[in-house]
Each structure stands twice: as structure tokens, then as C-alpha cells.
Amino acid sequence: MTVSEEEREGPAAPEREPEDARLARAALTRVAEPGDELVGRWLAEYGPRSVVEALRADRPLPGVSSDRWAGLRARTRRAAPGRDLELAARVGGRFVCPGDREWPRQLDDLGHGRPIGLWVRGPCSLRFVALRSVAMVGARACTDYGAHVAAELAGALAERGWTVVSGGAYGIDGAAHRGALAVGGATVGVLACGVDRAYPAGHRELLERVAAGGLLVAELPPGDHPTRGRFLQRNRVIAALTRGTVVVEAARRSGSLVTARRAGGLGRQLMAVPGPVTSGLSAGTHQLIRDGAVLVGSAGEVTELAGHMGELAPDEAFPAVPRDLLAPQAGQVLDALPAGGAAGLAAVAEGACTSPEAALARLHELSCLGFVERVGDRWQLCRGPSRHAEGGIPRTHHRD
Template structure:
């Protein structure tokens, strides 16, 4: 059921008065709805029975009431509309129901800019996160994963930050795929400024998403709080590169708490930029080690359908031999030569079989006859593929 205009306005106002993810406000909304929660914030209604306020809650209500007096929700909605954006609320067709897994810390509403449908884009989506001060290795891996996920029809969700986030977004865009950036500020402000060109491109092909109304500046707490949204929107989170004190590990913790698939890309063993990834791989339960998109899709895709192929080494000519012929070949000494009878005993076959297979191996270029018996060719020729 689509949110009414009154509910939409109330949720927009609540976005302006409270920080994202306030569990107390989430409980109020769950108990009396967004309009009732706004009435409680205004002081028009008492807190409902069953919602414990406490001293900390009263302080929050006082702070929210002060912010509400300074807020201009009509102006926020007008700015959003002027930018071609929209506000999406629980109950709207575009609302991703996976956000409901956040419980009391579910977003009050989301402010969006961009042509993609958020709910549809997130049905098959993967979060790619990592360090801002990424290495060339990490940037390359993030861009490749983003592009290959897009080629496979999956959306890439990240935080729009410098480093791994931006590389993953750019990779998806380069493959003409959909990508979603979750901001810690209003969607009217491009932060960091160095990614402005990236965000402009996403306005034509992806989505910019925020829990905060236009005009909101980023802050460190908001970066950490928005990470829960990145984790909740997606089927799984891939940490490409992260130091031991990286914000990406905060996103990883949210993914694990929400029951999403947590994956990590290994890096060089001595790299500080990958120390956080290696820690995730050693924890209990460990993150899944992934090195390619096929492995990511095996973790987040459909059971029995999106299976990664088993890694195999190069196929050698001797791999094409039948078991008996291979046994005869393996029976030849590494140095020197041996007679047919000696080879037959070592291979565990009779003399007639050994003699026949030795002839086949000679014709195929694996061995050669000498005065002392059969020996391996120094440089085996490739078998002739023609009959």
C-alpha cells in the first residue's frame, strides 16, 4: 500500500529532526505510525504505552523538538522535486523490503535521485566496499568486479567514497550496468567533491540515495550509520581491500548481523591495505574468500544455478590418455631406458598390453625406442590430432 501524502510529509519531517537509525523513533513509528510519531515529537501527543522513553529518550525528544522548529519540510520536498528526485517510503512500490530487516533502525524514508527503480535494482545486487586509500591492486579488482557483476545483470551498491567505492561504481557504469551510491549527506550535495563527475554520470544511469533531506552535510557518525543501509539493500557484501581500522569492516559487521553473505578478497600477505580482509577470513565464522565474480555469484545467486566452475590447470597432452596408457607412460624411468617386461611389471599390466601401449605412446611422440629399451622423449612432441 502506497504511503499517503500526509504520511510522506511526516516521514520527510522526521528525516530532518532525527539522525538516521534512531531506534526510539523507529519504535514510535512502528507503534503509532509516522503521523503519530511526529505528533509526539511536536508535543501534541504523549508517548504511547509500551514505548519506554527514559531519561535519554526525553533528551532526544527535546532535541528533536528544537530541530523541528528550525526545519522546513516543504522546502526540502520542493528542492528534491526541483532536482528531479523523489522521496520513497515504506509501503511504496519502490521501497526495498529488505530494509525491513533493520527493525527499529529501518530508515524513516529515503531520498532518491536517478532513473533506476531502487527496489528492482536491489533484487539482484551486491555491495562492494573497501578502503578510501586503496592500492592499485584494490582499485583494479574493484573495477573488474563491478564491471563483471554488471555484465551478469547484477547491480553494484556502494558508498560513493574515494578508492574502492568509486572504482566499483565506475566499473559498473563502464559495463552499462546499474549502480547505487548510498550517501551520508543530502542527495543535492556531491561528497566527496572529487567524485562529482561520477555522481553526475550516475544520475543518468543509476541512483543516489540518502536517509537525510537535501542540504544535510556529511558527518563521521552518518557514514557509519549509513553502512547498515548498504548491507541491508544487498544480497551480500564484498570487502575488496580494508585496513584493520577501516569503515568497510563496519559494513561487514552489519552484513553479518543481518544474515547477508559476507565475502572478502585476499591481498598480498604483507599488505596493510588487506589486513582487514585477512582478519575477516580468519574470524569465526569466516567471510567467504572470493577472487572472481563467478565465486561471488555462487554465494549470492540461486542454489544449483549460479555455481562457479571448478578452477582447473592447463590440460596437458598426457591428461588425454586413458588410464592404462597413462600407467604405462608413468612406468618409464625419468632417466635412462627400460625394456617392455620391466615396464609391464611396474605399470601392473601384462606384456602384450604394455607392448601395444608403448607403440601407441611412440606414435604419439611421448617416448622413443633406443638400443637399451624405451625412454621418454627429451621434448615430447604434441600428439597429432588427425586420425
């Protein structure tokens, strides 16, 4: 069950960190790689200012090798948090720290691997848009089916007031962002690079649209570039930030499955969209379903799982065939007629297990509805055009 933001925060949110501690955190985003749990433990034990001071003074902290300490110190020497904050501000960005009103407390579920801080670009409050959010991920080289489903689901979720969170990549990510934007909804792109960089370059315009109406979020400072490891660590933020993750289309070896596993491990709702069994790009989603992910195919089904208690998917109205609209007795009489040829009243009554008088009454009703016709003293299924073809119940040609 997803814990609400109010329940998560308790009676009061933590206090905002002093400005020098915020500068230290900003500096550490350029020093440590995303998800570095050793640095996370240092932050929890010593605080950001003491960690930065130890790096600058060459006072090694517990648990680090000499080689790694040397690497961290080299990065510390080139860290310039004031410059990074200025670069972020130039593109409408800001730095959000744990304890800020905008900090989404659900990220604390990552423990020592939670972000040191987040670089955020866009007009929305990250905390507020994440309160009611769903991650949508999948294959980069997706099929037309996958792109269509992602866009339709994202648009329908956005119309229901949900924020769609994805990674800004080609394929399912891009389709999800576009689907939300198409209906004027909020969407968040979690990047594996700085918020001032367009990656992939072909999504420059899309990412600008996301930043204009939603948010771009990154752990890395302005100007930093993506790597394979940073993509994988980015996925943990997508999983933790949202109330549930929907995998739309994924092969058996797909980065989106990393997000799925993270979401499941964090106790978030894990959902998957089925696809053709002949498609290798559906093999990953099918495996997730076999392993316990919930099969979903509509926004209503997603919100029923990820939303608050009582947000139920609407009952599906299945199309009725004419035979379904008949009273049971009339259906029994109709079933008693042969598929080919005609039958007498006595045979129909016997087949329907009723009296001849009751059978005759039902036959008259069926005749008025265009199901049967009389041929002399016998009855048969209607062969000609139904006399109710224009607005009544259409005729049936044979029995099931």
C-alpha cells in the same frame, strides 16, 4: 537464506501514507539522525504526524532526556519539508516512504532503526533494482589489486543482471561503481549526505554518472553534510538493502567491516575476497573468512550464494597438461621409464606391472604422441623436439 521480495511482502503491500504523514517524515529526516531507534519507536507507536506535532507543541514523548528533547525541538523549528522536496526535485530526486511501491521492504529488517524515509535520485525504481543486488565494499586507500578485483567483479555481476550497491567513496567503492557502469549495468550509491551533494568532491563526475543510470540514495535531506557517525549508519542501509555483501579488501580496522557485521547480523550472505597475506589491507578480509565469511573470487561464486536456488557457479575448466590426457595404462608405462637414460622392454614392463607385449604396444603409442623414443633395443623419454609440437600433445621432459 535470503527471503525473496514476493515472500517478504506477503499478499499485499502496505498502503501509501497520506501526504501530511509523508511531509512529517520528510521533516523528521532533518530532525533525527539516521538509525535513531528512539524516534523509530515513536514512529511505530504514534505515527509521523503525531511525533512532529509533539515536537512543535513541546509535549515530550517517552524515553527522552530534557537535553535531547531540546535539541530535537531546535532542529524541528528549522525543518522545512516542502523546501527540501523542492530542492530534491531540482536535481531529479524524490522522497520514498515506507508503504510506497518503491520502498524496499527488506529495509524493515532494521526494526526501529530502519530509515524514516529515503531521498532517492535517479531513473530506476529502488525496489526493483534492490531485488537482485549485491553490496561491494572495502578500503578507501585500496591497492591496485583491490581496485582491479572490485571492478572486474562488479562488471561481471552487472552483466549477469545484478545491481552493484556501494557507498560512493574512494577506493573499492569507486572501483565497484565504475566496473558496473563500464558494462552499462545498474549501480546504487548509498550516501552519508544529501543526494544533491558530491561527497567526496573528487567523485562528482562519477556520482553524476551513477545518478544518470542508476540511483543515489540517502537518509539525509538535500544539502546535509556527512559525519563519521552518519557514515557508520549509512553502512546498515547498504547491508539491509542487498542480498549479500562482498568485502573486497579491508584492513583489520575498516568501516567496511561494520557493513560486513551488519550484513551477517541481518542474515544476509557475507563474502570476502582473499588477498596477499603480506598485505595489511587483506588482513580484515582474511579475518572475516576465518570467522565464517565465504571466500569468493568470481561473479559466479557470488551469485551462487546470493542468487536463487539453482544459480550455480560454472565448473572451472582446469588446464590439462599432456600427461593428464593419457590413458591409465599408457601413463603407467611412461612412469616406468627413468628420468635419465634408457631402459629395456623387460624393465619397462616390470615397472609398469604389465606384460612385455602390452608395454610394447603402449610404448609405440607414446612414441607416436612424442613422449618417448627408441634407442636401439631400449626406450627413453623423448629428448628432441616433439613431432606433435604444432597441434598435438607437447612432449614431457621428466616424470613427476
